[in-house]
Every structure is written in C-alpha cells, then in structure tokens.
Amino acid sequence: xxxxxxxxxxxxPFHRAVFAWLLTGCALILLMVVVGGITRLTGSGLSITExxxxxxxxxxxxxxxxxxxxxxxxxxxxxxxxxxHFSLDAFKQIYWWEYIHRLLGRVIGMVFLVPFTWFWxxxxxxxxxxxxxxxxxxxxxxxxxxGWYMVKSGLTANLYVSHYRLAIHLVxxxxxxxxxxxxxxxxxxxxxxxxxxxxxRTYGYVFLLLVMGQLVYGAFVAGLKAGYVYNTFPLxxxxxxxxxxxxxxxxxxxxxxxxxxxxxxxxxxxxxxxxLFTAVAFFLKxxxxxxxxxxxxxxxxxxxxxxxALQFTLGVLTILYRVPLVLGVAHQVGAFLLFGFVLLLIxxxxxxxxxxxx
Numbered sequence: 631x632x633x634x635x636x637x638x639x640x641x642x643p644f645h646r647a648v649f650a651w652l653l654t655g656c657a658l659i660l661l662m663v664v665v666g667g668i669t670r671l672t673g674s675g676l677s678i679t680e681x682x683x684x685x686x687x688x689x690x691x692x693x694x695x696x697x698x699x700x701x702x703x704x705x706x707x708x709x710x711x712x713x714x715h716f717s718l719d720a721f722k723q724i725y726w727w728e729y730i731h732r733l734l735g736r737v738i739g740m741v742f743l744v745p746f747t748w749f750w751x752x753x754x755x756x757x758x759x760x761x762x763x764x765x766x767x768x769x770x771x772x773x774x775x776x777g778w779y780m781v782k783s784g785l786t787a788n789l790y791v792s793h794y795r796l797a798i799h800l801v802x803x804x805x806x807x808x809x810x811x812x813x814x815x816x817x818x819x820x821x822x823x824x825x826x827x828x829x830x831r832t833y834g835y836v837f838l839l840l841v842m843g844q845l846v847y848g849a850f851v852a853g854l855k856a857g858y859v860y861n862t863f864p865l866x867x868x869x870x871x872x873x874x875x876x877x878x879x880x881x882x883x884x885x886x887x888x889x890x891x892x893x894x895x896x897x898x899x900x901x902x903x904x905x906l907f908t909a910v911a912f913f914l915k916x917x918x919x920x921x922x923x924x925x926x927x928x929x930x931x932x933x934x935x936x937x938x939a940l941q942f943t944l945g946v947l948t949i950l951y952r953v954p955l956v957l958g959v960a961h962q963v964g965a966f967l968l969f970g971f972v973l974l975l976i977x978x979x980x981x982x983x984x985x986x987x988x
Contacts, residue, residue, distance in 0.1 A: 652814035659807040674724035769806040793853025834976035847898040856891040857953040909938040926978030933971035
C-alpha cells in the first residue's frame with residue numbers, strides 16, 4: 631500500500647490536455663523565434679521604439695498614430711544613418727513584423743496563463759508540476775524583459791541591437807522551449823532512474839554543450855551580420871583559416887572571439903564541423919544497439935544525427951547564398967530540431983516509460 635501511494639505521488643495521473651498544452655507552448659515558442667528571425671533579417675526589430683504592455687496590443691489605427699510611430703523611429707540612429715530614405719509605406723513594412731513578434735509574445739503569455747489557471751482549478755496539476763510551471767512562467771517573463779533590453783541597445787548610439795544581448799535573448803528562448811519540452815516528456819515517463827547505456831549520457835551532455843555554444847555563436851553571426859562575408863565553402867575566401875583572424879587578434883586580443891566578424895564566423899563554422907563529426911562518431915558507436923534501447927534513446931540518436939546533418943547543410947547554403955530570408959529562417963528552425971533531439975537523448979538516458987517501452 632505504501633509503495634502504491636509513493637508511486638502515485640511520484641507519477642501523477644497523465645492528463646492528455648495538459649500534455650497537449652505544453653506541446654502547444656513549445657510550438658508557439660518556436661514560432662516566436664521564427665518570427666523573431668524574420669524580424670531580424672528584414673531589419674524590423676527597432677521599428678517600435680517604445681514598450682506599451684496594454685496600449686501596444688493594438689497597432690496604429692489612424693494616420694495620426696502611424697505618423698507618431700514613424701516620427702519616433704526617425705529619432706533613432708538606424709533611421710538617421712541607414713534608413714533615412716524610408717517613406718511611411720516603407721516604415722509600415724518593417725513595423726508589421728516587429729508588431730507581430732510582440733503580439734505573439736502576448737499571445738504566448740495568455741496561452742500559458744489561461745489554461746494553467748483552468749487546470750489548477752480543476753485539480754489536474756499536482757504541487758510538483760505547479761512549481762515547475764511557475765518556473766516556466768518566470769522564464770517566459772524574463773524572456774520578455776530581455777527582448778526589450780535587447781531593443782533598447784539599438785535606440786541610442788547603435789544602428790543595430792547588441793549582439794551580446796541578442797545572444798542572451800536567443801539562448802533564453804531555447805532554454806524556455808527546452809524546459810517546456812522536458813516537462814511534456816516527463817509526463818510520458820515515470821520518475822524512476824534508468825541505467826544509461828555505455829557512453830550515451832556522456833555524448834548527450836557533450837552534444838548539449840556544443841549546441842549551446844553554437845547557439846551563442848549563431849547569435850553573434852546574426853548580430854554582427856557576419857553571414858554576409860566569406861560566402862564560400864569550405865574555404866573562407868581562399869583559405870581554411872583566413873589571414874584576417876590573426877590580424878583581428880592583434881588588434882583586439884581575446885575580444886576578437888566575440889566582436890570580430892571573421893573570427894566569429896570561423897568559430898561558428900568550426901563548431902559545425904565538430905558537431906557533425908561527433909554526431910557521426912556517436913551514431914556509428916551506438917547503431918548496433920538501437921533496437922535494444924528505449925524509443926526515447928532510439929529516436930534521440932536517429933533524430934540527432936539527422937538534425938545535425940540538416941542543420942549543417944542549411945548553414946552551408948545560408949552562407950553560399952548570403953543569408954536569404956527563407957534559408958535564414960530554416961536554419962533557425964533546424965537549430966530547434968537539433969536542440970530538441972539532444973534533450974530527448976539525455977532524457978532517455980535517465981527515464982523509462984510507465985509501460986517499459988520507452
């Protein structure tokens with residue numbers, strides 16, 4: 631009897647609606663980052679210069695309101711030094727992407743808050759899940775703050791937002807997505823530890839470390855517009871290691887690793903090669919045991935290799951074609967797939983499903 635009570639406290643009832651809600655949240659976070667990528671690639675991120683939590687829910691509704699927004703945009707360096715030729719119609723084109731991005735953030739907040747309140751009132755969430763969901767809410771709120779913190783960096787002396795703040799904003803979005811994703815996966819599995827096949831868990835954490843580093847440098851490449859130079863592959867210009875790297879370190883020292891366009895792109899490329907070789911080596915190591923492990927591990931391993939190969943290919947094409955919108959966005963979606971499969975692999979080394987089949 632005591633064992634059964636403990637089991638129920640550790641493994642709360644599975645509620646399909648709660649599970650679907652968490653996956654919906656993951657999908658919306660992915661959509662949010664995709665729209666954020668479009669906002670960045672179209673140069674729209676600084677078009678709204680104020681944060682209005684309630685009033686900003688509605689777009690400008692009259693010519694006077696549109697002119698007011700345009701006049702605000704004219705005060706920032708990006709307009710004065712880069713987009714000084716913009717007409718009101720041209721401004722509207724970039725405004726809408728940033729507006730949609732912010733509106734989607736509000737929608738995500740409501741999609742999380744309203745069902746959470748309903749599930750809580752219906753007694754469908756145990757105390758442990760409530761605590762974890764409050765952490766998820768905190769991550770979402772922090773992500774919203776970071777978005778405005780990032781935008782502010784481009785409103786004073788800069789033409790674009792800080793690539794450091796962009797990296798923090800992007801990585802936090804992935805962490806929020808990953809946390810919601812793991813909560814959903816946790817609903818499918820009991821809370822007992824599983825033995826990990828030799829090396830699987832270690833590889834999983836190695837992949838996670840590499841992917842997080844690659845996310846940071848992907849944000850640096852985006853923020854510094856580094857994808858618009860060295861548009862050749864596998865060489866950077868006419869060499870694997872361009873001379874510009876040495877000159878960059880001579881000028882700025884270690885700061886070149888985060889601030890120099892050539893160095894940042896070189897590191898991003900190098901991490902891509904490392905991820906690809908590590909994924910292939912891991913798959914060759916475990917392919918003989920794929921049928922003997924749980925589906926979490928099996929799909930984590932297969933999905934990991936496939937998503938690394940896809941992401942590598944998209945990255946190469948994005949460089950070769952100088953960051954077209956479609957490829958840039960697809961490359962960002964590929965990063966989510968890769969991140970999700972890495973977490974699935976790690977999760978699978980710790981937990982089994984209630985039925986024992988993964």
